[in-house]
Amino acid sequence: MKKSSLLFTLSLGAVLGLFSCGGTADGSSSPVLSQPWPGEMGGNIDPEQSTTFAFDTLLYITTYHGETAVHDEIIDTLQKLDSLFDPYNAPVPGLTSVYSLNNAGGEPLAVDPLLYEALQDALEAEEATGGLFNPLIGKATALYKEAFYGEGHEPYLPDMDEVQSFIEEASGSSLVLGENYTVQIQGGAFIDLGGIAKGFALDKTIEILKSHGVCDFLIQLSGSSIGLGNNPERMDQGGTFRVRINTYVGDNDHILSARFNGLSTSATYEQQVMFGPDRYSHIINPQTGSAVCPNDIGVVIGDIESNAMLDAFSTAVCLTPGENLAALDESLNEKGYDVGLFAMKDGEDVYLSDGFEISGVELP
Amino acid sequence: MALKFPGWNFLRKHWLDLMLYLAVLALAVTGLCLLPVFFSSGEAHVLNINVDGTIVKTVDLARQQEEEHFEVEGTNGPVTIGIKKNAAAILASPCPEQYCVRMGWVDDGRPIVCAYSHVALLFVSNGDVDVIL
Numbered sequence: 001m002k003k004s005s006l007l008f009t010l011s012l013g014a015v016l017g018l019f020s021c022g023g024t025a026d027g028s029s030s031p032v033l034s035q036p037w038p039g040e041m042g043g044n045i046d047p048e049q050s051t052t053f054a055f056d057t058l059l060y061i062t063t064y065h066g067e068t069a070v071h072d073e074i075i076d077t078l079q080k081l082d083s084l085f086d087p088y089n090a091p092v093p094g095l096t097s098v099y100s101l102n103n104a105g106g107e108p109l110a111v112d113p114l115l116y117e118a119l120q121d122a123l124e125a126e127e128a129t130g131g132l133f134n135p136l137i138g139k140a141t142a143l144y145k146e147a148f149y150g151e152g153h154e155p156y157l158p159d160m161d162e163v164q165s166f167i168e169e170a171s172g173s174s175l176v177l178g179e180n181y182t183v184q185i186q187g188g189a190f191i192d193l194g195g196i197a198k199g200f201a202l203d204k205t206i207e208i209l210k211s212h213g214v215c216d217f218l219i220q221l222s223g224s225s226i227g228l229g230n231n232p233e234r235m236d237q238g239g240t241f242r243v244r245i246n247t248y249v250g251d252n253d254h255i256l257s258a259r260f261n262g263l264s265t266s267a268t269y270e271q272q273v274m275f276g277p278d279r280y281s282h283i284i285n286p287q288t289g290s291a292v293c294p295n296d297i298g299v300v301i302g303d304i305e306s307n308a309m310l311d312a313f314s315t316a317v318c319l320t321p322g323e324n325l326a327a328l329d330e331s332l333n334e335k336g337y338d339v340g341l342f343a344m345k346d347g348e349d350v351y352l353s354d355g356f357e358i359s360g361v362e363l364p
Numbered sequence: 365m366a367l368k369f370p371g372w373n374f375l376r377k378h379w380l381d382l383m384l385y386l387a388v389l390a391l392a393v394t395g396l397c398l399l400p401v402f403f404s405s406g407e408a409h410v411l412n413i414n415v416d417g418t419i420v421k422t423v424d425l426a427r428q429q430e431e432e433h434f435e436v437e438g439t440n441g442p443v444t445i446g447i448k449k450n451a452a453a454i455l456a457s458p459c460p461e462q463y464c465v466r467m468g469w470v471d472d473g474r475p476i477v478c479a480y481s482h483v484a485l486l487f488v489s490n491g492d493v494d495v496i497l
Contacts, residue, residue, distance in 0.1 A: 051417055051484065058477040058484045149461040222477070223497045231494065244493040246474060255493065265497045271463055299497070 033239050035230060036260055036304060039213030040065060042232045042239070050075060054082035055198055057222035061205070064216040064232045074205050078221075081204065084115045085197045087138055087190065098191045101183055102138060108176075108184035116181040118193060118200045118308070123175060125196055125312035128335055129328075132316035134286035136173050138190030140166040141284060144291055148273045148280065155273045157280075160289065167289040194282070198225040199264055199311025206262075206305055224314075225307050226263040245299060245358065247347055254349075254360040258301060264310035266298045266318045285319050294321040295343040295350055302339040309337060317343050317351075325351040410488040411452050413445060417482075425450050438481025445485065452485050454478055472496070 035041055049062045050071040059078060061071050084097045091097035096111045111119075122135035140163050147158040166189075173187025185191065193200070198221040205219050206227055218241060219227035230239040238259065245254040248269045268281035280291040298317030300310045313332060320328050322343065329341050329351075340356030342349075349361045375382070409426040412419045416439055431448040433455060444456035451471035454464040459480030467476055473496050476485040 051414065053416075053479050053482050056479045058475065058479065151460040218494065220495060223474075226495060226497070228495075234494075241494040242492060243495040243497060245497050246472070263497075267497075270467070271461075 035215050037210045039215040041215040041230050042235050045232050052078060054078045060220040062218040063214055067214055070208060070212050070214060074208050077204050078201055081114060081201045084112055085193045087192050098193060101185055102190040106185055108182045110181050111183050113181055119175060119177060119183060121200055121308040122193060122196055125309055128332060129312055129316040131287055132319050133195045133312040134170055135175060135191050135193055136170040136189035137284060137286045138192035140289055141192045144284060157275055163289040195315045196308045196311045199307040202227050202307040203305060224265055225311055227304060228258050228261050228263060230259055247344060254358050256358045260304045261301050262304050262307040262310050264300045264314040266314040268293050268296050283315055283318050293318045295345045297344040299342040300339050313339060317341050322350040329353050409450055412486045412488060414484040414486055415482060423447055425452060436483060438483045440481050443478055443481050443483045457481055
């Protein structure tokens with residue numbers, strides 16, 4: 001999808017809201033809206049919300065026409081992916097997971113096709129971000145996790161020499177994806193898919209919704225990966241969802257409206273640990289080993305079916321200094337990823353892609 | 365002789381009653397207009413407390429005058445929840461990372477989640493927005 005079509009999608013709601021006088025909240029006289037796959041849209045609303053705990057957070061699935069069986073299928077898939085991607089706990093019997101690969105001593109293993117596909121996405125994300133996402137920094141991630149959030153002690157800064165040695169090991173290692181879903185880690189590094197896990201899970205969720213012809217939905221995999229379908233409760237506003245970006249500092253409302261888009265955010269606030277003036281978080285720079293980000297919030301919006309990439313890109317936005325964000329934006333779009341980027345630091349807006357509209361943004 | 369419209373005598377005789385009726389009518393209309401202001405619970409003030417996917421308690425925080433603390437049994441032990449007017453918090457949890465506790469009092473509709481204990485404090489309405497990041 002070209003950038004112009006993304007902008008068209010974002011602005012569609014506003015345009016239709018202005019010109020479709022017959023549109024009503026219950027969709028009884030809704031405007032004709034485009035949709036990416038065939039299925040029911042608008043009409044009688046019977047919202048159904050399911051929640052499940054996975055990926056260390058709460059995931060919400062909302063559809064609007066009583067699709068209970070679809071919810072069950074999605075939850076089963078999310079739970080399976082949670083087990084496949086967990087680097088710290090052995091998988092449920094019968095699965096070969098990230099944990100299995102990390103503990104295979106470099107031997108090749110045949111993994112679940114879903115994990116294989118996620119690892120393909122991980123390598124693509126590494127390439128697209130120029131290494132700002134790296135799936136092989138698992139050892140450094142684990143070291144920080146224990147230091148910041150481990151049980152029985154106050155947060156402390158890990159030994160940076162040790163972090164550095166893990167970062168060097170990661171850059172000297174490689175992930176080899178072979179035939180018949182065979183995966184091998186060459187070089188001793190450990191895999192951590194935290195930077196794309198929820199985005200990939202959202203992609204699989206969208207695939208299930210698409211296969212059942214469900215177009216009216218809202219999927220929230222915590223606040224970090226959001227799938228916005230058509231909103232039948234706002235057919236008078238072009239079926240868009242209104243999303244408020246929490247700016248944490250000050251009372252500075254930022255609202256965006258979108259429909260049939262994926263949305264990914266990375267933020268340093270919720271898992272922050274302060275050491276002096278520096279805010280450390282779970283986001284680690286794979287190139288330097290630092291857990292201090294130049295930006296506090298990174299938001300990326302793009303295609304509804306490319307959420308694993310959006311997830312990695314929002315991490316890259318957090319890790320990219322303000323003066324380099326335009327170059328990152330240009331680079332991603334030149335590579336064919338139709339995305340809009342937004343970044344904040346200390347409550348101030350740092351960057352917003354041209355044509356990507358978020359109300360309340362005041363760029364310096 | 366001055367011109368008098370029909371009913372002039374009635375008005376002259378009952379003007380005080382009419383003024384009273386108009387005043388009562390104005391008060392009634394004003395009251396009806398203000399009803400939503402007095403009885404609305406505002407945005408994101410109804411809280412569902414969810415344990416392992418089941419709602420165990422619902423609270424209207426707009427009507428919560430006193431700060432109140434109570435425990436719910438999470439999947440890994442008790443979790444202490446605080447509620448006060450228009451805000452809620454997880455005050456204590458057995459989880460190792462304490463993300464939920466560190467969020468403090470939340471009054472803007474963001475969910476408070478303790479994934480370790482499978483406890484979630486979910487605001488029912490976010491007002492004019494559908495998602496809060």
